[in-house]
Amino acid sequence: MSPSKTTILLLVVLAGAVVCNGNGITSSFVRKNEKSGDMPLDSDVFQVPPGYNAPQQVHITQGDHKGKAVIVSWVTVEERGSNTVHYWADNSSHKYEAKGSFTTYKYYNYTSGYIHHCTIKHLEYDTKYYYKVGTGEAARTFWFTTPPEVGPDVPYTFGLIGDLGQTYDSNNTLTHYEQNPIKGETVLYVGDLSYADNHPNHDNVRWDTWGRFAERSVAYQPWIWTAGNHELDFAPEIGETTPFKPFTHRYRTPYEASNSTTPFWYSIKRASAYIIVLSSYSAYGKYTPQYRWLEEELPKVNRSETPWLIVMTHSPWYNSYNYHYMEGESMRVMFESWFVKYKVDVVFSGHVHAYERSERVSNDAYTIVNGLCSPKKDQSAPVYITIGDGGNIEGLANNMTEPQPKYSAFREASFGHATFNIKNRTHAYYSWHRNQDGYAVEADSLWFFNRFWHLVDDSTTSA
Numbered sequence: 001m002s003p004s005k006t007t008i009l010l011l012v013v014l015a016g017a018v019v020c021n022g023n024g025i026t027s028s029f030v031r032k033n034e035k036s037g038d039m040p041l042d043s044d045v046f047q048v049p050p051g052y053n054a055p056q057q058v059h060i061t062q063g064d065h066k067g068k069a070v071i072v073s074w075v076t077v078e079e080r081g082s083n084t085v086h087y088w089a090d091n092s093s094h095k096y097e098a099k100g101s102f103t104t105y106k107y108y109n110y111t112s113g114y115i116h117h118c119t120i121k122h123l124e125y126d127t128k129y130y131y132k133v134g135t136g137e138a139a140r141t142f143w144f145t146t147p148p149e150v151g152p153d154v155p156y157t158f159g160l161i162g163d164l165g166q167t168y169d170s171n172n173t174l175t176h177y178e179q180n181p182i183k184g185e186t187v188l189y190v191g192d193l194s195y196a197d198n199h200p201n202h203d204n205v206r207w208d209t210w211g212r213f214a215e216r217s218v219a220y221q222p223w224i225w226t227a228g229n230h231e232l233d234f235a236p237e238i239g240e241t242t243p244f245k246p247f248t249h250r251y252r253t254p255y256e257a258s259n260s261t262t263p264f265w266y267s268i269k270r271a272s273a274y275i276i277v278l279s280s281y282s283a284y285g286k287y288t289p290q291y292r293w294l295e296e297e298l299p300k301v302n303r304s305e306t307p308w309l310i311v312m313t314h315s316p317w318y319n320s321y322n323y324h325y326m327e328g329e330s331m332r333v334m335f336e337s338w339f340v341k342y343k344v345d346v347v348f349s350g351h352v353h354a355y356e357r358s359e360r361v362s363n364d365a366y367t368i369v370n371g372l373c374s375p376k377k378d379q380s381a382p383v384y385i386t387i388g389d390g391g392n393i394e395g396l397a398n399n400m401t402e403p404q405p406k407y408s409a410f411r412e413a414s415f416g417h418a419t420f421n422i423k424n425r426t427h428a429y430y431s432w433h434r435n436q437d438g439y440a441v442e443a444d445s446l447w448f449f450n451r452f453w454h455l456v457d458d459s460t461t462s463a
Contacts (some may be wrong), residue, residue: 058219191228
């Protein structure tokens with residue numbers, strides 16, 4: 001059977017299995033309600049690599065706009081060491097090197113190690129590369145695979161993780177992502193990394209432990225960063241008044257490639273997707289830099305080249321939990337009409353420590369005099385997905401608004417991750433995986449129909 005016929009048959013089977021009773025689903029799955037403390041500092045997942053001045057906390061992200069560059073970052077502790085990355089393509093004897101730079105910072109009574117950043121440029125598409133950081137016996141070697149060349153029918157799979165932290169639940173989430181048979185190739189990370197600010201004086205040692213913990217994934221595939229509220233580290237009570245200080249020193253983004261003025265909002269192309277990252281904690285009112293940037297950015301998206309338009313924010317716009325309720329409302333008011341106009345396919349957010357998926361809805365008709373303030377079904381609008389369920393120290397958000405709003409298609413207070421598997425310009429398969437299940441189990445799933453190329457109703461409820 002041809003791939004196209006297989007896809008059609010699968011769609012028919014799935015459509016027949018959907019029960020559209022006019023209401024969204026509040027999952028009956030009950031997870032034990034308890035907070036999960038951060039793993040002890042001597043946990044094996046925080047282990048310092050052997051060797052004097054060995055590079056640690058190695059991580060990569062996309063380094064340009066179209067996927068032919070990678071930013072490699074790492075930390076050395078005892079001394080500065082080398083800024084050079086050696087790299088080579090698989091099955092090639094020709095080795096290259098790129099020179100980077102380093103930075104350090106102080107936060108209250110903490111002084112960082114030497115934080116290195118190096119951009120490897122002019123890579124070939126769809127190629128496995130090895131790279132080495134450090135020198136001598138302490139040198140360490142990793143690898144990554146570049147994406148296929150940007151194009152409308154290029155299949156590609158993204159992982160989705162948010163609000164991860166560094167608890168035992170966090171470790172379960174990362175393990176489940178790594179073992180998922182739907183292999184993610186790049187993580188779209190929707191903010192809140194280390195939760196160091198939950199410790200006394202924002203203990204920045206917990207930034208180091210998180211970097212070592214996440215290295216087992218992020219050293220081998222890019223994580224695309226969104227800044228969350230736990231990246232602010234704004235603490236005037238201890239004299240720390242520079243927002244995002246640890247985050248900006250440790251984690252880089254390719255913001256300049258999309259003409260952004262700061263690392264907190266930017267865009268990239270990857271395979272058949274155009275990804276826009278927004279900052280919930282930077283100014284976005286009219287005339288602000290972020291507003292003006294997004295106003296100019298959305299018309300640039302060529303859906304004939306990158307049909308899938310994905311937006312990442314930290315604070316969700318549609319949220320039926322009583323945690324962080326309506327915190328994303330002011331950004332929604334500013335930008336929602338643009339998302340409908342340009343037919344954004346999906347918006348991924350975090351912040352709320354639970355899972356929720358909306359129907360395609362909009363609420364952009366309201367003015368202060370017309371009273372039209374209820375979300376309505378809108379097939380030109382995105383699906384909004386809250387995936388802030390990584391497992392951090394603050395525990396689950398399990399207090400939901402009742403009754404479940406009509407816009408909410410599925411919600412559950414559990415930890416987990418998701419994947420977004422683009423098949424071609426018209427179809428993508430999305431699935432959410434809770435930590436308590438087997439690696440292959442899908443607790444929620446949906447076939448996405450592209451808003452530009454296949455504007456077909458993909459609702460899962462009838463209300």
